[in-house]
Amino acid sequence: MNTFKVSVQETSNNAIVKFEVNQFITKHQSFEFSNVDEAKPSPLAQQLFYLPFVKKVYISGNFVAVERYDIVQWADVQDEVAQQIEAYLNGGGTVIIEAEAPKKIPVTVYAEATPNPSVMKFVANKKIVTALFEFTSIDEAKLSPLATELFHFPFVKSVFIEENYVSITKYDISEWQDITIELREFIKQFIESGKDVVLPEASQKQQNTSTQKNTHFEALDDTSKEIVNILEEYVKPAVASDGGNIQFLSYDETTKNVSVLLQGACSGCPSSTFTLKNGIENMLKQMLPGKVEMVEAING
Structure with missing residues (x-):
């Protein structure tokens, strides 16, 4: 089982704090709730509304953002809220009841040329991963369902995935003008389907790697x-x-x-x-x- 970790992130609005999670908690969907009745599709949001200072709850991708009433300051309660969200997720709590969630996710993907003529960048309007990943073969891509499927295209040489885009390196057997639309549509439909771009354990593995990097940096x-x-x-x-x-x-x-x-x-x-x-x-x-x-x- 992959452990959820929650960190506190300040925003430009001092009434709102983001509680960032090390894994995705929604399938690329966004939700906003203004009261406990509105929050019926989200047991997590409902639980947060039991806190008397919670005014609004936003849930999207890999974070929960909470807007507070002025009766408290975030400095006094944010750590407690982070711990509550972390405990809820690690206890197997439901974030969104799928039956009540929107069935279709509006996703746009556009293709962007890069300085490398063998590489095309496919940019989404949503965050699709929480860290960067590079795969140079289908064997390496086991932790990424999206990369695995992309390697089934004979012209895909390697796949690089970062926050909101996928960079694809092609073999010379194909020209971009012949394959760009096909790849763009495939990536768009994959994200819309709500499938995992990378598996949750990939994020955990990446976090471990980041910890190692930090240790390496100090040395x-x-x-x-x-x-x-x-x-x-x-x-x-x-x-x-x-x-x-x-x-x-x-x-x-x-x-x-x-x-x-x-x-x-x-x-x-x-x-x-x-x-x-x-x-x-x-x-x-x-x-x-x-x-x-x-x-x-x-x-x-």
Whole structure:
């Protein structure tokens, strides 16, 4: 059984707090309830309305957002609410009664070209995973029903899934103009069906990996930590918009060489070397003078 973990996230509205869950709790649907009667389709929301300060409950994807009345401050009660939601989920409590939930989920998916001519990015209007995943074969894709089905298309070489998009790398046997519409419709219908994009245990496994990464980060030398922070702040958002990801692998203090792993659209991209040499490498040299000489890119 996969354990639910709930974390408290502040929002721009100080009356509303998001309680983020490490797994999806609805099938890509969103719900809003203003009172206990409205909340009949959601036993979880009904339970929250028994708290006298709860004004509204929103449930969507992997979070529960609660709006409070002014009789309390969130700082005084948010941890208690998080614990209550976590205990409810781990006790097997029902979030939404499926029979009373909407049968059709409005989903849009559009295709977006990337700098890598072998990769197309399919962007959904909904959050579909809580972490990033990359699969380079059908064997690797066992934790992702969506990726597994995509590998049944003979032209699919690898699948990269992040928050609200799927990046697909194709073999050269097909042209995007011949397969894009088919893939877009397939992904759209898959999400609309409410099936798991990745299995719950995949999120748990990813969380364990993240914990390991955090432990690994703390063990790094100071220069490596600076490199990781620069990549996270300045490089990752840019490559993510192109359907890819970059991960720090190592730093050699003697040679001053940095190794990074390319994933998704960045992996095997003809422009990757150019981007790294003229972008990332120069950035690291400027921001860490005398500490970096070269960046080596390894395709995932």
